[in-house]
Amino acid sequence: MVGLELENRGSCNGLGEGAGGQSSEEDVIFEQWVQDIRSELVTMKGRTEAEKQLYNETLNRAILGYEEDRGKLLAVIHDLVSKRRLTGRPPRTSGYTTLPEAIFAEIIGMNVLELVLKHKEGLEEIQVVGRQIFEVRGGNAIPSAYALPSVRELERIQQNLVLFNNDTLNPRKRWAEVVLRDGSRVTMTGFGFTAEPTLTIRFYTVKRFDLAILASAELATMNHRMEQLIRCLIHSYFNLVVIGPTNSGKTNLIKAIIAEMDHNERIITIESRFELNLKRDFPYKNIVEYEIDEEDPRHSGLQAFKLALRQSPKRICHAEIRDEDANLYVRACTRGHEGSITSVHVSELEDVPDAITDMCMLDGRGMDPLRLTKRITAFVTQIGMEMAVVHGKRKIVRIVEYRYENEEVCVTELAVYDKSTEDWKFPGKLSQPASRKISKADHEGHALLMKLGFIEKEGE
Known part of the structure; x- marks a missing residue:
């Protein structure tokens, strides 16, 4: 998608770890860059309510794998990296060779769900429970060939979705929903409300009714x-x-x-x-x-x-x-x-x-x-x-x-x-x-x- 390829099932999984399981200085700096650019993306909203809604829609669609919107966001992140004059290579554990792509993957990317989304033809739902992924096609849920590397990665994806919608998913409110204008819907639950965090993406696939x-x-x-x-x-x-x-x-x-x-x-x-x-x-x-x-x-x-x-x-x-x-x-x-x-x-x-x-x-x-x-x-x-x-x-x-x-x-x-x-x-x-x-x-x-x-x- 927009030129981003996952090199392994552990890519896009946040902070990398150095020897002995400790985060390296490069990892800490990279994480700070990610947080800064994420914050700037959140605040880059239009002047009118319609413009704000359209911008949030673009962010959500990018996260959910829509090619055109992902391309727009990758270009924005390229510009932000250039303006901030950020230099250096991303952590090796990110799986990417350029800094904008690594930051994009951390903020927008969906880890191995990216690979599921590459085969979107006939895909009606993606159901995630903890690390386990199910794909719904033809009304039937079947186990995916992929699994998330950690529950933390699912929580990261959840937080990106609620962040771009001015919503919360935390110990006080352990669920959230995102609805796109095309009818696609994302339903999320967190620890304490369900035994494991969950994410259900229901795509709007039918265009004609007769x-x-x-x-x-x-x-x-x-x-x-x-x-x-x-x-x-x-x-x-x-x-x-x-x-x-x-x-x-x-x-x-x-x-x-x-x-x-x-x-x-x-x-x-x-x-x-x-x-x-x-x-x-x-x-x-x-x-x-x-x-x-x-x-x-x-x-x-x-x-x-x-x-x-x-x-x-x-x-x-x-x-x-x-x-x-x-x-x-x-x-x-x-x-x-x-x-x-x-x-x-x-x-x-x-x-x-x-x-x-x-x-x-x-x-x-x-x-x-x-x-x-x-x-x-x-x-x-x-x-x-x-x-x-x-x-x-x-x-x-x-x-x-x-x-x-x-x-x-x-x-x-x-x-x-x-x-x-x-x-x-x-x-x-x-x-x-x-x-x-x-x-x-x-x-x-x-x-x-x-x-x-x-x-x-x-x-x-």
Whole structure:
């Protein structure tokens, strides 16, 4: 990267040691130079808030391996070294032959993570625990061929990231996060909060969101028959719920669904941290995005929902239903905000209505759980989708319709992925109420679903 090559796994690891494990005078001087230039980089900010944000973004992107930004920072460090008239060679343990490169590696470099970043194609996450490194590709975490030389090196990288964001990671605050404008996110924890320091870099890799792309042979998240079903469900304003483990593709599916919605319909998103970034990906849509903080009553999920419901939303996209705001989301879905979508953290689609009921009951109000489950099944969880990683590919493994009959939740499987045949089966059909809802909202879609076998033909 920008001409910097690691000569061994121990390079870029801070102070070198002389004979007997003692730091040499050259090492001490080099460390002082590093601290001085690091301080100057921190203070070299623009005059306006926008300029400061852009500068911090450049520093962060340089640390995270973005070539253009690394080149800019290396040039800045070259200038600073020249202006200060620093001379001499870097410590032998740094692995570099020029002083600017050695200083760059200490301030900006990520040690052996540099080698991981050289193969960024298909790289979704880098996960570091202590010295151990995992690479996430295709939704699967696999041990990296590299390991950090020491836990101290991980802590150095952490401190550089928080320093350039005016944040802290210390015994009083043992975690920090960095979010880049392109959606990439860095989450860090320190000793005392986790058993070992951790660093998770989640890259923003997807640029286009479209049901047809997810149904392509390359991605095979669904097939074209399922694509038509989901498109019709969106146009007919069914309330949808998505489940699946981390990195299974839930966010990409939700975005592909939102891409299909009418551009002029007001969509409101409520998240504990901005991850969907819909306005960035769909700048032409009528979207209002809320980022909530449950520790601050003035900006909690409760307050966000209160304001959101006064902003004439057509659909509500709630990143994940949690205990605090379950009642509010249920209330929104039952008061006319059809076509909304959320995710729930459960293991099976069958557990979704009961899980949301349990969350609603936690607020202490005297509610009838059976009546509440009936309302949730009818108005909140009309259609459920389950995501999973199968043979390295993210797939919709189930699509179901929820109904409430005979005092219990009934689940009809509309699509199921069969691992033995590596294809989908379509065992069930939509209920009569669902068929009538589709016919009213999307007559052409109703005819298509009847042709595809999702709706019973008249007389059958």
